[in-house]
Amino acid sequence: MTGSGGSPGAADPLGESLAAAVRRTGARSGGVYLLDPAETTLGLIALCGVPVDAFAPWWRAPFSVHGPSQDAIRNERLVWVSSLEELARCYPRVAAGIPYQLAFAVHPLGEIRHGRGALLLMWAPGRSPRLSRRERGNIAFSARRIARVLDAEARPPAIPDRPRFVRPSRHAPVPQSGRAAAEMVERLPIGTLALDLGGCVAYVNAAAADLLGRPAEHLLGTQPWQSLTWLDDIAYMDAYRTAMSSREPVALTVVRPPDQRLDLRLHTDDSGTSVLISPDPASRPLGARPTPAPEPVPGPADAQPALTGAPSHSRIHLLMALAAALTDTLGVQDVVDLVAERILPAFGAHGMIMSTADAGRIQIIGHRGYDPAVIEQFDGMPTDADLTPAGRALTFGASSFFADRGELSRFYPRAPQITDKHAWAFLPLLSSGRPIGCLLLAYNEPHAFTAGERSILTPLAGLIAQALDRARLYDAKHNLAHALQQTLLPHALPTVTGLDVAARYLPASHGMDIGGDFYDLIRLTDTTAAAVIGDVQGHDITAAALMGQVRMAVHSHATAGAAPDQVLARTDRDLADLNASRFVSCLYAHLDLGRRQVTLASAGHPPPLVRHPDKRSHPVDIRPGPPLGIGVGTPVYPLTTLSLAPETLLALYTDGLVEDPGTDMSRTIASLAHHLGRAGDLPLHQLVDSLVRHIRPTGRHTDDIALFLLRPHRAA
Numbered sequence: 001m002t003g004s005g006g007s008p009g010a011a012d013p014l015g016e017s018l019a020a021a022v023r024r025t026g027a028r029s030g031g032v033y034l035l036d037p038a039e040t041t042l043g044l045i046a047l048c049g050v051p052v053d054a055f056a057p058w059w060r061a062p063f064s065v066h067g068p069s070q071d072a073i074r075n076e077r078l079v080w081v082s083s084l085e086e087l088a089r090c091y092p093r094v095a096a097g098i099p100y101q102l103a104f105a106v107h108p109l110g111e112i113r114h115g116r117g118a119l120l121l122m123w124a125p126g127r128s129p130r131l132s133r134r135e136r137g138n139i140a141f142s143a144r145r146i147a148r149v150l151d152a153e154a155r156p157p158a159i160p161d162r163p164r165f166v167r168p169s170r171h172a173p174v175p176q177s178g179r180a181a182a183e184m185v186e187r188l189p190i191g192t193l194a195l196d197l198g199g200c201v202a203y204v205n206a207a208a209a210d211l212l213g214r215p216a217e218h219l220l221g222t223q224p225w226q227s228l229t230w231l232d233d234i235a236y237m238d239a240y241r242t243a244m245s246s247r248e249p250v251a252l253t254v255v256r257p258p259d260q261r262l263d264l265r266l267h268t269d270d271s272g273t274s275v276l277i278s279p280d281p282a283s284r285p286l287g288a289r290p291t292p293a294p295e296p297v298p299g300p301a302d303a304q305p306a307l308t309g310a311p312s313h314s315r316i317h318l319l320m321a322l323a324a325a326l327t328d329t330l331g332v333q334d335v336v337d338l339v340a341e342r343i344l345p346a347f348g349a350h351g352m353i354m355s356t357a358d359a360g361r362i363q364i365i366g367h368r369g370y371d372p373a374v375i376e377q378f379d380g381m382p383t384d385a386d387l388t389p390a391g392r393a394l395t396f397g398a399s400s401f402f403a404d405r406g407e408l409s410r411f412y413p414r415a416p417q418i419t420d421k422h423a424w425a426f427l428p429l430l431s432s433g434r435p436i437g438c439l440l441l442a443y444n445e446p447h448a449f450t451a452g453e454r455s456i457l458t459p460l461a462g463l464i465a466q467a468l469d470r471a472r473l474y475d476a477k478h479n480l481a482h483a484l485q486q487t488l489l490p491h492a493l494p495t496v497t498g499l500d501v502a503a504r505y506l507p508a509s510h511g512m513d514i515g516g517d518f519y520d521l522i523r524l525t526d527t528t529a530a531a532v533i534g535d536v537q538g539h540d541i542t543a544a545a546l547m548g549q550v551r552m553a554v555h556s557h558a559t560a561g562a563a564p565d566q567v568l569a570r571t572d573r574d575l576a577d578l579n580a581s582r583f584v585s586c587l588y589a590h591l592d593l594g595r596r597q598v599t600l601a602s603a604g605h606p607p608p609l610v611r612h613p614d615k616r617s618h619p620v621d622i623r624p625g626p627p628l629g630i631g632v633g634t635p636v637y638p639l640t641t642l643s644l645a646p647e648t649l650l651a652l653y654t655d656g657l658v659e660d661p662g663t664d665m666s667r668t669i670a671s672l673a674h675h676l677g678r679a680g681d682l683p684l685h686q687l688v689d690s691l692v693r694h695i696r697p698t699g700r701h702t703d704d705i706a707l708f709l710l711r712p713h714r715a716a
Contacts, residue, residue, distance in 0.1 A: 012166075013152070015048075015166040018048045018146065021119060021143075022168050027122055027123050028049055029122045030049065030119065031050075031119075032046045032118075032119060032120070033069055035117060039063055040064070041060055041061070042060065042069055042070065042073075043160075043163075044058065044060070044163040045164070046164050047165055049197060051165070052199075054237070055163075060341075062328070064328075067093075068081055071106075072107060072118050073108050073118050076110070078106070078139065078140070079105065079107075081103065081104055100245035102122055102123065102245045103125065103129075104121060104122040105120075106118050107119045107139050109146060109147040114153070114157065117150070119146055124245070165198050182203075186206055191209075191210070191212070191278065193277065194272060194274055195275065196272045197271070197272055200222060201222055201227070204220065211262060211279070212228060214227060225237070236264070238252075239251075240266065244273070249265060251264065261280035264276070325342060326338065329471055330471065331475045332471045333366070335468050338467075339352060344368065347453065351367075351443075352369065352439065352441055353366075353367045355438050356436060357383050357436075361382055362383055362390060386412065388412055389411070392426075393426045393428040394428070399426065399457075401449040402425075403449060405446075421444060423447035423449075424440060424442050424443070425440070425449060427441070427457055429462075430461070430465050431469040432469075437468055484545070490519075490521070493520075496521065498713060499593060499712050500684050501711075502683075502687070502688045502708075503688070504688050504705070505518075516543035517534070517704040517705065518547045519531075519532065519534075519706050520533075520554070521708075522555055524559065529593070530589065533652040533654060533706055533708050534584055534585060534587070534603075535605070536582060536584045543582070549574075549578065550586070557571060558588075564590045565636070572628045572629060575628050576631065582629060583630045584628040585606075587602050587606075589710075591710065593644075596643065596645055596646075596712070598650065599640070600622055600642070601640075602623075603626065603637060604628075606655050606658060607624075608653075609673045611673075611676050612648055615677050616677060617673045617677030619673055621640075650711070652708040653706065653707045653708070654705060656703030656704045657672070657695055657696070658695065659703065672691060675690070692705065
């Protein structure tokens, strides 16, 4: 689904359904988003009624952020935003990147066989701020129809690099004499372009070709920013997106090289866009908008800016949008990825290197667009080396701009021989007045850095530096917490004759990757052992530290010979002495391989699963006592004894595996038991992974998960 419009006559169920949705709901345009299998990114697969390139900043969106499309899919509900003001109130960070007057609805596609997605529909401003019952019904019907189309595909639809364009199904007006209209336009002294709904030039008169300096045949069928590279700037893209979204006349001034200023006026309706072109009166300052002019609307961060003549508010908006994106980054890799994915295309750069200084040497922390052999030469280089300006930026915090290879070679003669790039910007990353890194932006062709570009790159480097400083601190805390937890969990389980075991600990898929889940196997005698699993309240270093204390207390009482209920009761007293102010769920299993039985005691923990040798699987009917540390006087922990014949499998787990907000945990446990019975005689290390994948197929979970499998074999 990566084509621009499909072959004439070719079957296109998705395109037809999307166009029908736009027509049925009265929307101006629409699109279909899909969530990737890893559930990390929303990708646009089809777009109707809006040129694909004009919508480029919104082809991709992180699923983890708070946004209308994300909320619609995550909460399985319609999200309606009636105006820019409502968008700014409900989704302020999203509004920073979509500063256009429009109304839109996002409806989840529901349960589709290949994953999850959403239907996006957009209206021009001025419509009713409320959706009627009929409109809601039409939107829901359209979403179901698109979901059925996606379900019918043999393979999961991939998120393309470029979404396909779908032409809306509109009734064409009754044509007047085409020849008379063309002759009339040719007589006009003002230049005229007609753009179709895909943004391509469909008509150009002689005056326009003369003013733009290109023959008509070189313009027809192209998008203006493709055939007129000097139009590929943030000011024009601002105006074009504003005209497309608001349907209001938009005006701006552009520069045709070397110094010819032209007035452009854009008029858009459901059939396309008309652009009127005239020479700019010399009295108007560069970048000013003619009167009457619409309210200035800044452009999104992902436009390709050549900032000569761009209005100052566009630059300010670019900084605002990128600053909002940088606030969502956590670790250093997040910062590197954001620079590569958003800042490189925003400035038309083709490569980047981000580095820091460590012990007087350059340490490269991320790069794009460079051969690894080049990176290897730079990585570890002394900061005082004179090979490139990176060391100077890291040491003195000085910016450097080089428009071509000759300019760079005058100051750093050896640098151009190392790389195939032709222009560079070396930007120091300053935080609290000290350089903490250097960002290199590189171009495949010579590039003259304008005053406008330099004026925005400098503060942008400061925003990146602040995000990088926070990210380094986050990574340091994360690594410390992860090392602490790995130290507290058992490095290897002891070998118990006659018993096969397998265990997994999976941290939450977001946050600090640390929590209070734990498991342990304690060898007591030649024929007895204790298996324990538990969950300390919380997901922080305190939870991990308390987990270590609980695990040691259980181990101490178990090896002292206490019965299962007494192990839990004594550990509860230990927690009271510690005044931990947190409770702990715990399941203790005493395994007697000689007698072939297991005795269980639970402190508020989910019931274990048992799979008998005949493959019958079910949760154990166990009566739990109160969680440890809850402070209820003298707690009682009832005992449950089960037969443990050879090849009987016992599965212990924490609630992170089976609990989700809004779902019935008992049904999830039953599903897990059913899968356990059907899994066959897999080796335990494969079976434990199979159980996790069955319940968490996407690999994303908001809580820690611990899973512990035990199976006595016949040698016992």
